[in-house]
Amino acid sequence: MKKQILFLILLYCCSCSNKPKLIGIQPYDEIDSTTINSISESLKQAYDAKIIILTNKTLPKTAFINIKSPRYRADSLLIDLSKNRPDSINYIIGITTKDISTSKRDNDGNIKKPESKYSDWGIFGLGYKPGNSCVISTYRLKNKNLKIFDSRVRKISIHEIGHNLGLDHCSAKKCVMQDAVETIKTVDLAGLDLCTDCYNEIN
Template identity: 45%
Template structure:
């Protein structure tokens, strides 16, 4: 309780959305609306930043490393408690078997550079989401719902929420499939809401 009293209450936090490279403003506004409606926070759209060349990788296909993008975003916009980067480029990271990140999950060819929807550390200051895999082969409306939900999910990790055992809750582990997110209720369960309300 003593520790918690030092932390800024959630309703006083400021979140900044940073478009990375050329991003359709529609996506950025959706992220803004969904974050402010679910978390009741002040969410602002910040200046576009270039995708850093040093985060680029072309191992399987052209992608940007999500872990590198988090480092890049972490250094930006110090006035904001959290920043969320939005990109249309494909993003990836390495999945490890262990917490110390010594051993890559098997099969290594798959997980060394694994394409993802979004990434946010728990807790953390920065998160990043990509529309690349979310809009593919689905009606625009469905893709847009996915962008909104992934943004709320990754920001939820930054705000301290772990994965939720309730598969209807949007903090459920996507388990490498966007269908998990398509099938969830689109809102946080009561238990996750309680965790945020300290």
């Protein structure tokens, strides 16, 4: 009897781990369909995920700030996304053309110095680690070369969902989970794929 119970538990765990992830893409305001399709294709391939495109919604006014420039706080957007995530969806990624920001902190949780620079720090994206919501902005990913822009959107999307799945920043060259270290150049040099260690960690 104990062997039967153990077998059923193992069978249940295996079936859960092999279950495709369901990711919802939440467009904020007007997002080009080409951008949404790029995100959808990338996440589907990177994480063997099923993708649902949600109905466009307006950015919440509660996330808006105007300290250095008009921006939306990414941490507030994560709360909004998590709170409004349909129960049927495992993870949700918001996408906006507006600039987003957060407070950049040191290892002790304090805002990095100088505070004037890091208290409202413009970013490419942000995701809970682990968690069920993340957000990216195309504002700082723009490039006259549309192929470069598309590549950046794909990489940041895969990166932030990776954080949702519990992945840390990775030191492996070309891994999509590399820390951007405050420059878009790092994103451009990274690959589109998870390194073997990161892939094995979530599979």
